[in-house]
Amino acid sequence: MSLQGVYGQRLGQPLHLKDAPSLITRSLRSAALAVTETRDDNPAPGLSGSFPSEDAYLVSLKFRDYRDCECWERGRCVIKTDVRAGATYLYDLKRDPRYLIDKPFHSLFFYLPRTALDDIAKQTGAPRIGELGYQPGIGHDDAVVRHLGASFLEALRRPDETNQLFVDHMMLAFAAHVAQTYGGLQRIIDPHRGGLAPWQAKRACERLESNLDGKLSLEQIAAEFDLSVSHFSRAFRISTGLPPHQWLLRQRVEAAKRLMTVRDLPLSEIAISAGFAHQSHFTRVFSAAVGVSPGAWRREAHGVPEGAL
Known part of the structure; x- marks a missing residue:
């Protein structure tokens, strides 16, 4: 074996x-x-x-x-x-x-x-x-x-x-x-069909937000509530509207937006601080989520003409 x-x-x-x-x-x-x-x-x-x-x-x-x-x-x-x-x-x-x-x-x-x-x-x-x-x-x-x-x-x-x-x-x-x-698994009606209790949802979100790099596993978070990973993931999605990994990506984008209000921070530093692997990763995820590049979003947020930042 x-x-x-x-x-x-x-x-x-x-x-x-x-x-x-x-x-x-x-x-x-x-x-x-x-x-x-x-x-x-x-x-x-x-x-x-x-x-x-x-x-x-x-x-x-x-x-x-x-x-x-x-x-x-x-x-x-x-x-x-x-x-x-x-x-x-x-x-x-x-x-x-x-x-x-x-x-x-x-x-x-x-x-x-x-x-x-x-x-x-x-x-x-x-x-x-x-x-x-x-x-x-x-x-x-x-x-x-x-x-x-x-x-x-x-x-x-x-x-x-x-x-x-x-x-x-x-x-x-x-x-x-x-x-x-392929195994013929018959799903039984889950007795835990609701979301997380409010205190559980709050604590789970805090744990995810304090680990923006995404290295925290679902097993670690679910174990804190003595739940299986499948139960926790389903309940988290019911409570927040998103599965944990997508919720985390949204928090990274929001963290990056907050950091971009500080004009003198380079985008490469913001990327790492917000949990992204590097600047190109940050640019790709941010652009897909927001519809514009980080640089364009920052210029618009500060009311600065293009090319001035």
């Missing part, structure tokens, strides 16, 4: 990759969840190595076609098929999934251990999930995984700009989707 999980280099090594960037969350108390990017534009031909065996699944989103893919399980070829870009494929790590590497490939692999599926079922009051439903080498047209995958791919491209709250929220959404779509 693997104690570390099949992600990052533990996933990249059997695919003969030197680099396999990943994002990890521990928003479920029972297990880590992770997403890893795998890409090789000029692979050395040969059968992939074996992944560490454990009671867990890999869910893969493919970004390029891979014709005549030879898929192996338990030491033998089980199917030869065309893998389609944009499709989702499942792998059971108990079955020693492997494939013949003889063409360029580019994929995301989501690591989903059995303990995470059990935790999701427990939190929703549903029966334990059995084996996920899939056939080796058969892809699924899954728009939700495509959407989440695109968001994660962008986050992997800019790891210094990706806050932990975003990773926690999106991975929890991914795990719940897989549990329902």
Whole structure:
């Protein structure tokens, strides 16, 4: 049984990759969840190595076609098929999934251990999930995984700009989707359908606002109220109208606006003070949220003609 999980280099090594960037969350108390990017534009031909065996699944989103893919399980070829870009494929790590590497490939692999599926079922009051439903080498047209995958791919491209709250929220959404779509999870009516108590909402917002860099995890905040991450995230959104990571981005923008009332502060300093990774990150987020660049907003706020600041 693997104690570390099949992600990052533990996933990249059997695919003969030197680099396999990943994002990890521990928003479920029972297990880590992770997403890893795998890409090789000029692979050395040969059968992939074996992944560490454990009671867990890999869910893969493919970004390029891979014709005549030879898929192996338990030491033998089980199917030869065309893998389609944009499709989702499942792998059971108990079955020693492997494939013949003889063409360029580019994929995301989501690591989903059995303990995470059990935790999701427990939190929703549903029966334990059995084996996920899939056939080796058969892809699924899954728009939700495509959407989440695109968001994660962008986050992997800019790891210094990706806050932990975003990773926690999106991975929890991914795990719940897989549990329902491929595991038959039946959601039970949640007895905690309301928002946070006013004192809880106030304290949660204060905790987030005091950590604008986003390094505080959902698990840490939820634990302060003795709530599961999924319950806390849902209740926070009901109370504030936004999920925690989006609420945090709004607070960063508001903090930057307050700092920009001080004319002599450079934008690069404001960016760091407001929790952004750097000035270009600040400019991109601020412009998307407000509709104008930080420089233009500051000029307008001070009534200064363009070019004077």
